Amino acid sequence: MKKFAKRTEVLKESIFTTMSNKARKANAINLAQGFPDFDGPDWLVQAAKDALSKDDGAYNQYASALGAPALRKAVALQQDQDWGTAFDPESEITITVGATEAIYATLQALVDSGDEVVVFEPMYDSYAATIDMIGAIAKPVTLLEPTFEFDEKELRAAFSSKTKAIMINSPHNPTGKIFNAKELDLIGRLAVEFDAFIITDEVYEHLTFESTHQEFAQWRSSPVLRDRTVAISSAGKTFGMTGWKIGWTLAPEAITKTIRMVHQYIPFCATHPMQMAVAHGLEHRSGYIAGFKAEYKKKRDLLVGGLRDLGFDVLAPQGTYFLQIKVNENAFDFCDQLIEKNGVAAIPTAPFYLKHKQGDHLVRLCFAKRDETIREALKRLQAR
Template identity: 45%
Template sequence: MRTTGPWLRAAEGAMLLAPDGRPAPTVFAEMSALAAATGAINLGQGFPDQDGPAAVVEAAAAAVLAGVNQYPPGRGIPDLRAAIAEHQRRFHGIDLDPEREVLVTAGATEALAATLLALVDTGDEVVTFEPFYDAYGALIRLAGGTHVTVPLVAPDFLPDEAALRAAVTDRTRVILVNTPHNPTGRVLPREVLATIVELAERHDAVILTDEVYEHLTFGVPHVPIATLPGAWERTVTVSSAGKTFSTTGWKIGWLSGPAALVEAALAVKQFLTFVNGAPFQPAVAVGLRLPDAVFQGVADDLRVKRDLLAAGLTAAGFDVMLPDATYFVIADAAPLGAPDARALCLDLPRLAGVVGVPVTAFVRPDHAAGYRSLVRFAFCKRREVLEEAAGRLAALRATAV
C-alpha cells in the first residue's frame, strides 16, 4: 500500500521529526498542547481570546438564522466581493472589478495555496523571506516548486539588498512577500518593495503578497506592493478577515489582482474547498464597511497590548525587538543564559506558566543558527491575561534557566 505522496511529503516539510523519523506535530500544535496540559498561558499561537466588532458577529448570527447556509457562488457572494473592492479603493486607492478581479477563499492560506498550485510548475523557484510562515514551505513543495529564501536578520529583520538580488533569477516564478511580516512584525519599507517589483519585472516573475495584518500596524504605514509602479499587472494580493476582526475560525479570506491571475487561482480553488463560509461572507462585508475609527481602534488596542507584554519580557531579562505590526513580539532569550529557544519554550510552562514558540519553527533547520535564541510571543489576548503573563515572565529573572 502506498504510504507517501506529494501531500504527505509537503506536510512533513512543515513538521518536526520524532526520534523514530516519523512526522511529529508542528511546533505550534506541540506548544498549544503543552499549554493545555500544564494550564500555562498560551502565547504561542496567534488567535485572539475575545470576539471582534459586535456588528460583524451579529451579522453572521443573523445570516445563519435567515437561512444563508447553503453553497455560496464559487467566486464568493457578490456583496462581499463588492465590499472587498470598496475596501481596496478606500484604504489603498486600488480600483478592482469585483466580478473579475476578486476571489473569496477559505482564509488566506487557501488563497496562497490556490495561487501557488495554479502558477508554479515542477522546478520553478519561489522566493520568500526567512523566517517565513510555516505554510509557505509546504505549499511550495505541494506545487512542485523549489523554495529559495532571503534571510531577515535580527534585530532589524530587513533583507540585505545584494542577497535579495541574488535570490531572484530567471528561474523565479513567484516572489512571495509577507508584509506586515509574521513572525517578526516588520513592515517592509517602500524601498524594499520597489526592489522586489524591479526584480519581478526583470525576471518576469509573479508577486504574491500576503497582507493579512494590513490593519494591525503601530504607526508604521503599510504600503501594498500592488500600488507601486509596474506592480499591479503581475501581483496577486491576499488578505483575510480573521486577523482584523478577530474571527480566525471563520476562514474568510480573499485574493485580488489582474483577471487572468484570479481566473488561474479560481481554477484550482474550485477543487480545494469549492466554496466556504456562506453565513460568514455577508458578515465580513459588514466588517469591511465599518468606519475608519473601528480599524484604528483595533490597532490602537493591540499597540497597548504589545507594549504591556514587551514590558513584562524586558523585566524578565529578554532582549525585546518591538514589532511594527501584527500580533507578535520577538524576544531574544540569550541574555537569560538560554541559547536554545526551543528548549526554553519546553521549559517555560514550569518556569513561568507561559508558552511561546521558538522562531526556529519558521526557518529551515540548516538556516537556524541566527535564530536559535529567539522566541515569538503573541499579544492578541485580553489585557488581564497579558498582565498575568507579564507578571509571571518577570519572575524569570530570579529563576535559573
Template identity: 40%
Template sequence: MFESKLPNLAVSIFSQMSALAQQYSAINLSQGFPEFDAPALLKKQLNYYVQQGLNQYSPSSGVPRLQQQIAALASRKYGADIDADSQVTITSGATEALFVAIQSIVRAHDEVIVFDPAYDSYQPAIALAGGKSVHVALQAPHYSIDWQAVRQAISAKTRAIIINTPHNPSGKILQQQDIQALKELVSVHGLYVISDEVYEHITFDGKPHLSMLRDAELLASSFVIASFGKTFHSTGWKMGYCIAPAALAAEFRKIHQYVTFSSFTPAQHALADMLAQQSDHIEQLSGFYQQKRDLLASHLANSRFKVLPSQGSYFLLLDYSAVSDLTDVEFCQWLVAQAGIAAIPLSVFYHDGAGKHDKVIRLCFAKHDATLIEAAQILCQL
C-alpha cells in the first residue's frame, strides 16, 4: 500500500478559500496576490526579450546582469558587500528558494526552529529533508518573539532558525533587540538562519526592514530569500532569489540545479532592466501599500472588528471576537458563503491549530481601493 511522505497534508487553505470565493462570487481577500498589474516597463521588456529569442536555458545560478543588479540593490538598501557571481542565485519563486535552502543544510533528525503562525511551506520542506520542526508560538495580539522560549526550545539537535520579516501573516517586523537576540543564539549554538524576507520592501510608518544583509556576522550563517513577485506585482512569474555566503550558496546551487536547473530566462532580463531603470518603484512600495493599509483600517473603524497593527507586508489581521463565537475556520467559511468576503483563518498557520482560540482572521489588502472599500462596507454591517 502506498505510504505518503506527507500524510497529514491536504489541499491548502489558500486554495480552498480561493475556490470558495469563486463559487460564491465573493471578494477575495484571502490569497496573498495583488489585484493590480505588473509595471508597464517590466511587461514591455519581457515581451522584448521573448521576441529577441532569449527563450532558452539561462545559467543555473542566474543571468549575470540580474545577479549584479541584485547585489547593487543589497548594497544600496542594506550596505551589504555581495559578490554577485558567487552569492546570488536566481530561483523559480521564493518558495523554491526556501525549499532548497532547507534541503541544503537540514539532515536526518536535525531540528529547525519555526515561529507559528508560519508560512505553510516550511514544515513540509523540513520533513522531506528528514528533519523536525520545533514550533515556538507567537502570541496574539502582538506576535512578538519570546526569545526565552526560543532558548528553551534549542537542543543539541537544533540546526537552524527560520525567520520571516516582515511576517506573514501578522505583519510584524523584527526590531533591533530581536536581531541582537538572534545573533547571540547563532553564535553560541552555531546555528544557520533561513531568512524569509519576501516583503522586505513593504514596511510602514517609517520603520526600517532589518534584513540579515545588514549584519555581516549574521549573513555569514544565513540564506536570505527574496521575491520579485511581491515587489513587482507579478506573483505568477514565480521569480525569486537567494543571497548567501559563497560556501552556503555553493551547496544551495547543488540542489537548485536538480529542482528547476534555471529560471524563466526572458523574465530575468526584464527584471534586470526594471532594477536598473526604475528602482524608484521599490522606494515607493512602502508608501503605496501603507495607503492601502490605512484605507482599509479607516473604513473598518466603525465595525465590530478589532484591527490589529500591521508593520509590514500586505496583510491586516482582524479580531472578530465581538462578531461571532465560531472558530476561525468556521467563521471564514460563513464569511465567504453569507457575506461574500473570503479571508484566511489564522489557526491554519499554527502546526497544532492553536490560533483558533484567538479568533483572528487575515485579510490581504493588495487590492484596488474600490475593492477594499466595498469589502469594508460589507464587514461593517456584521
C-alpha cells in the first residue's frame, strides 16, 4: 500500500478526544470538553422539530450553499441589533457547518502554502492544525499570565512581509481573556501596516461577564479594518446546542465570494432544519440572552469560588465557559491523576500552545455544566 498524504503526518489526536475518552472509561465527571451536560432551550428544540415537518418536508432537502435565506437575514439582524454592525445577508454572510468549518474555509480561501499566519497562544487546536494542512506557517505570540496580555514587541516581531493573516479569538478559548482596546488598536495598526487579513473567532460573543462584545465587534467592523476582516461565529455556544454545528462568516463581498467557492466543495451546505431552528432562535433571542449570561456567570462564580476554597490557584475568566488553574506539577500528569484518583476530567493546556512548555503548569476546566455537576466535581476534588 502506498503512503498516506504527507499533510496528515503533522496531525495528532485532539486533546479533547484523548481526555474525553479517558473520562468515559473512568466514568469521570467531564469538565474537560466544552459542551453542556444539559439541553438547550425547549422552545428552540421545538423549532427544530417543527422544521422537520414544515412545508411538506422542504427543509429536509439541501439548503442554498450560501445558507438558508432566513438564517442569513437573522444573523444580519442580530449583528445590527446587538453590536451595531451592518452586513448584507445576500453578499456578506455565509452559513457553515459550525465555526470550525468556517475557520477551515476562510484559511483555505485567503492563505497560500508558505504564507505566515500570526496566532495568539494558547489557542483552539483547530487553528494550528488547519494552518499546517494548507502548508502555511503559524507565528505564535504568547498570552502571558496572569492576565494573559501579550508583549507588544513579540507581536511586532511576529509580523513580516510573509504575513498573510492574523487570527484573534475574543472572548478567548482556553483562557477566558477579552482583548482590550489598546491591544486591538495595535493589532489593527499592524494588520494595516503589513496588509494582512484579520480573522476573528467570536463564538463566545454572548458569554462576557463584566463587559460586552460591542467594543470588539465595532473594532473589526471599523472603516479601516472592515475590508480585510472575516468575523466568525456560531449558534452552538450561545444556545447550548454544540451538536447542531451551525456557524457563519461575516466578510466583505470580495472575501465572501472566495470563502463561498471553498465552502461549496466541503459540505455544500449546513443541515437545513437546524438552520431554520437557529434562525428562529436568533429572532427570539432578546428574552433569552440576559438569562443565559446571568446563569453562566453564576456557574463561573460557583466553580471559581469552590476551587479557591480548596486552595487552587485560579485564573478567573472574563468570558467563555472555561477557566485556567495553575498547578505545581506537570499538567498532563495532574489531569491523569485527577481522572484516576478523583473521577474528574480536565484538559492540560499545553496542547493549546505551539511551544508546549509554556503551558506545562496550566489546566483548563469547563463550567458549562449543571450546578449539581459542578458541586459534585468540587466534592471529589476535596480528596486531593
